[in-house]
Amino acid sequence: TGLDSGEFADVFSRMGPESASPAADLVRAAQDLARNDVDRGRAHLHQAEARLVTGEPSAAARLSCALLEALTARLTGSPKDAEQAAEAAQDLQRTLPGHLLDRHPELPALLLTHLGSARLWPGRFEDARVALQTVADSKRQAATALAREEALAHLALIDYLDGWPGRA
Numbered sequence: 001t002g003l004d005s006g007e008f009a010d011v012f013s014r015m016g017p018e019s020a021s022p023a024a025d026l027v028r029a030a031q032d033l034a035r036n037d038v039d040r041g042r043a044h045l046h047q048a049e050a051r052l053v054t055g056e057p058s059a060a061a062r063l064s065c066a067l068l069e070a071l072t073a074r075l076t077g078s079p080k081d082a083e084q085a086a087e088a089a090q091d092l093q094r095t096l097p098g099h100l101l102d103r104h105p106e107l108p109a110l111l112l113t114h115l116g117s118a119r120l121w122p123g124r125f126e127d128a129r130v131a132l133q134t135v136a137d138s139k140r141q142a143a144t145a146l147a148r149e150e151a152l153a154h155l156a157l158i159d160y161l162d163g164w165p166g167r168a
Contacts, residue, residue, distance in 0.1 A: 022051040026064050033068060038075050045072065060100070063092040067107060070114040079127075082118035086111055109135050109147035117154060125158045132158075 012027050025048030032041030045068050052061055066089035073082035089111050093101060101107065116131035135151035138144055159168035 022048045022055065022057070022061055025051060026061065026068065029068050033071050033075065036075060038072060041068070042072055045069065059092050059095045063089055063096065063107070066092060067111055067114075070111055070118070074114040074118040077118065077121035079115075079118045079122060079124060082115045086115045104143070105139070105141055106143040106147060109138055109144040109151075113147045113151050113154075116151065120154060120158070125162060129155065129158055 012031060015024060015027065025044045029041045029044035029048060032038075032044060045065065048061075049065055052065070066085045069085035070082050070089065073079070073085055089107075093108070112131045112135045116128040116135070119125075119128035119131065132151040132154050135144070135147055136155060138148065140148070156168040159165075
């Protein structure tokens with residue numbers, strides 16, 4: 001995420017197929033989902049989850065899975081799956097050291113943006129607003145700028161659809 005995401009995408013695009021680990025699978029899933037290739041992204045995500053089951057999964061790796069599950073749910077319009085992923089992510093956040101989460105404020109912001117966006121699909125505007133408003137009201141930081149911008153855009157869409165074009 002963030003302003004340097006293009007540079008990271010370039011670095012990881014050179015990762016060869018011989019890289020076989022949960023981390024490599026998570027990177028591949030993220031790349032595919034960023035390109036809206038849900039089927040490939042989901043396949044890489046399930047492969048990462050399967051490898052995590054056989055190993056000693058870290059809370060950070062499981063949190064990455066939950067975040068990518070929320071993105072997948074968003075892209076497929078499944079608020080139920082997004083809510084399950086968000087609940088799993090929130091449980092995992094409690095197990096991580098605070099300093100790690102402090103260094104990555106974009107994670108909860110992205111998670112709530114995905115959740116709010118997934119809730120928009122079936123027209124659950126008020127539920128979507130709750131998640132998106134939390135992101136919009138979050139502390140202004142460079143790491144959360146894109147998530148906040150997207151949350152504000154979705155909030156404006158909700159206002160417009162609710163018949164408040166001036167407020168939007």
